[in-house]
Amino acid sequence: WGQAQMGVPRVPRGSAPVTSLLSLAVTSEQIEHLHRRFKQLSQDQLTIRKENFDSIPDLEFNPIRGKIVHAFFDKRNLRQESDGLADEINFEDFLTIMSYFRPIEMNMDEEQLDRFRKEKLKFLFHMYDSDHDGKITLQEYRNVVEELLSGNPHLEKESARSIADGAMMEAASICVGQMGPDQVYEGITFEDFLKMWQGIDIETKMHVRFLNVDTIAHCY
Amino acid sequence: MEVVWAVGQLGAVWLAVLLGLVMLPSALGVSLGISEAYMWVLVKTLEWATIRLQTGAKKPQLQMPRTPTANGIIERDETPMEKEIALLHRADFEFSHIFYFCRKGFEAIVEDEVTQRFSSEELLSWNLLTRTNVNFHYISLRLTVVWVIGVIVRYCFLLPLRFSLAAIGITSMIVGTTVVGQLPNGSVKNYLSEVVHLTCSRILVRALSGTIHYHNKENRPQKGGICVANHTSPIDAIILTNDGCYAMVGQVHGGLMGVIQRATVKACPHVWFERSEIKDRHLVTKRLREHVADKSKLPILIFPEGTCINNTSVMMFKKGSFEIGGTIYPVAIKYDPQFGDAFWNSSKYNIVSYLLRIMTSWAIVCNVWYLPPMVRKEDEDAVQFANRVRSAIARQGGLTELPWDGGLKRAKVKDTFKEEQQKNYSKMLVRNGSVG
Numbered sequence: 153w154g155q156a157q158m159g160v161p162r163v164p165r166g167s168a169p170v171t172s173l174l175s176l177a178v179t180s181e182q183i184e185h186l187h188r189r190f191k192q193l194s195q196d197q198l199t200i201r202k203e204n205f206d207s208i209p210d211l212e213f214n215p216i217r218g219k220i221v222h223a224f225f226d227k228r229n230l231r232q233e234s235d236g237l238a239d240e241i242n243f244e245d246f247l248t249i250m251s252y253f254r255p256i257e258m259n260m261d262e263e264q265l266d267r268f269r270k271e272k273l274k275f276l277f278h279m280y281d282s283d284h285d286g287k288i289t290l291q292e293y294r295n296v297v298e299e300l301l302s303g304n305p306h307l308e309k310e311s312a313r314s315i316a317d318g319a320m321m322e323a324a325s326i327c328v329g330q331m332g333p334d335q336v337y338e339g340i341t342f343e344d345f346l347k348m349w350q351g352i353d354i355e356t357k358m359h360v361r362f363l364n365v366d367t368i369a370h371c372y
Numbered sequence: 373m374e375v376v377w378a379v380g381q382l383g384a385v386w387l388a389v390l391l392g393l394v395m396l397p398s399a400l401g402v403s404l405g406i407s408e409a410y411m412w413v414l415v416k417t418l419e420w421a422t423i424r425l426q427t428g429a430k431k432p433q434l435q436m437p438r439t440p441t442a443n444g445i446i447e448r449d450e451t452p453m454e455k456e457i458a459l460l461h462r463a464d465f466e467f468s469h470i471f472y473f474c475r476k477g478f479e480a481i482v483e484d485e486v487t488q489r490f491s492s493e494e495l496l497s498w499n500l501l502t503r504t505n506v507n508f509h510y511i512s513l514r515l516t517v518v519w520v521i522g523v524i525v526r527y528c529f530l531l532p533l534r535f536s537l538a539a540i541g542i543t544s545m546i547v548g549t550t551v552v553g554q555l556p557n558g559s560v561k562n563y564l565s566e567v568v569h570l571t572c573s574r575i576l577v578r579a580l581s582g583t584i585h586y587h588n589k590e591n592r593p594q595k596g597g598i599c600v601a602n603h604t605s606p607i608d609a610i611i612l613t614n615d616g617c618y619a620m621v622g623q624v625h626g627g628l629m630g631v632i633q634r635a636t637v638k639a640c641p642h643v644w645f646e647r648s649e650i651k652d653r654h655l656v657t658k659r660l661r662e663h664v665a666d667k668s669k670l671p672i673l674i675f676p677e678g679t680c681i682n683n684t685s686v687m688m689f690k691k692g693s694f695e696i697g698g699t700i701y702p703v704a705i706k707y708d709p710q711f712g713d714a715f716w717n718s719s720k721y722n723i724v725s726y727l728l729r730i731m732t733s734w735a736i737v738c739n740v741w742y743l744p745p746m747v748r749k750e751d752e753d754a755v756q757f758a759n760r761v762r763s764a765i766a767r768q769g770g771l772t773e774l775p776w777d778g779g780l781k782r783a784k785v786k787d788t789f790k791e792e793q794q795k796n797y798s799k800m801l802v803r804n805g806s807v808g
Binding site: 186189205211214216217220250253276296300 | 470471473474475476477478479480481482483
């Protein structure tokens with residue numbers, strides 16, 4: 153009749169102590185929830201592959217679905233030294249990626265907040281910069297816009313392009329200032345990217361907040 | 373020799389006890405109050421266990437009453453897409469737009485609305501069954517002892533009892549309906565068939581230790597109507613037939629189920645379809661229409677979701693049932709998961725292990741609401757009517773409505789659905805005058 157023990161469900165052996173990675177923000181309950189979700193997605197295997205994300209109906213709606221899934225396997229996000237894409241990720245990696253979406257805490261000081269923000273923006277940056285060269289070029293940017301608009305069959309490729317080009321010009325003007333007619337803007341580097349986001353507090357927008365799921369008395 | 377005689381005597385005593393305490397009251401439709409006493413003891417025990425769990429937990433508890441139908445573990449920001457993007461608006465709008473979709477994507481990955489409907493509802497407090505012990509930690513020796521006693525009671529006492537009751541119930545159903553089936557058609561036959569069906573249903577409900585509360589009995593389905601209900605498990609049919617007689621609709625099965633089907637159809641006009649006939653939608657609709665048109669026939673019982681959902685939400689109703697015409701009598705069924713999980717997760721358990729789990733739970737407690745009858749309006753099509761009925765059922769049962777198809781248990785999202793969402797977003801961009 154199943155396990156007779158009444159202990160806490162364990163994080164699988166073989167993954168390094170998870171708490172060191174996430175320092176503070178994710179409680180053990182949340183880890184349990186995420187672990188259960190991981191098992192659901194991986195169908196009880198130890199690792200997840202790209203195909204496992206196909207089983208999420210809600211995700212099908214998302215125009216940048218490909219980029220989001222890609223982000224899970226991007227070695228830069230997984231904080232690994234090498235570059236490129238991983239084939240499969242384990243629970244520890246899954247948590248690493250989820251940690252980019254932790255909500256801010258009340259007790260964070262300026263320096264922590266700043267680091268926090270940079271981490272999240274770096275994550276976004278990687279999403280745009282698909283060839284991993286540290287710059288978002290016009291072509292890469294066009295790719296993203298096309299994906300965002302991919303659902304609408306009436307919108308032509310030309311329109312998507314012009315939106316992308318227009319936005320790129322804006323970005324250039326913010327980052328480099330006035331450009332001469334012959335100057336070529338190579339691409340948005342991470343520093344430029346940071347500049348663009350000044351004034352918008354993404355920390356409060358880019359997070360997934362867990363509900364408090366402590367056990368409570370439920371007497372009739 | 374003596375052993376055999378002793379066993380025989382024991383068996384006879386057992387049977388006599390069951391006859392007196394269960395079968396006779398079932399036939400007469402009265403209750404001896406045994407179930408009520410059992411439930412009272414059970415509730416007291418679970419309350420005690422809950423309090424132990426609370427005092428045992430080290431951290432301070434927030435007295436946030438989480439409603440049993442609150443769904444999900446993450447807080448979702450329900451701001452509509454347009455508003456949220458407007459908030460982030462700057463000259464370089466695409467960069468900020470990616471936020472919205474990024475976050476939505478992550479929310480979906482952490483938890484999606486649909487997949488969680490196909491697994492059992494999580495409990496707020498442990499109900500002393502091992503199978504629900506996911507979140508709860510070891511608290512005290514006393515609790516463990518109570519749990520062990522619970523296991524012994526459930527497996528060594530309740531399980532054999534329920535099993536014998538179920539066996540008796542099914543056997544009497546088959547025998548009873550076969551006997552009644554021999555009679556010539558007429559009011560006597562109908563009356564006897566009702567008696568047999570009701571008695572056997574009641575025995576089966578007792579076999580599950582079922583406690584059912586029926587609300588608004590004045591709206592009970594009448595003859596010549598169609599009864600629709602939300603679907604959680606194969607037991608739903610028994611829950612409903614406990615209080616009235618219905619004509620079942622379904623596919624012909626083999627094995628024990630097939631025997632029951634063949635026997636019951638002789639006594640009462642149930643509608644059983646061959647596998648080949650089910651594929652032909654027009655044939656199905658025609659036969660059901662004929663049945664409904666005959667006002668002397670019992671109301672049909674249909675579960676329009678098409679598959680078992682975990683009783684926290686109602687998924688899309690298939691429109692076929694709503695094209696037949698006639699009066700629809702909606703019924704909402706809500707199980708109380710504290711005493712036993714009635715949801716059949718067909719991808720995880722087969723029918724036998726499911727029944728075993730049901731019979732080793734504490735009890736099946738549920739509420740049944742009969743809703744006022746509904747008829748399709750002039751300007752409504754079948755789909756709109758189906759949605760209207762679904763809303764009524766969801767509202768009454770405290771369930772959420774999802775626009776999803778129960779078929780998602782096994783298949784992927786239809787492409788037409790996907791395009792809708794993406795069209796919305798690009799329409800919005802174009803409207804903002806960003807093009808050209």
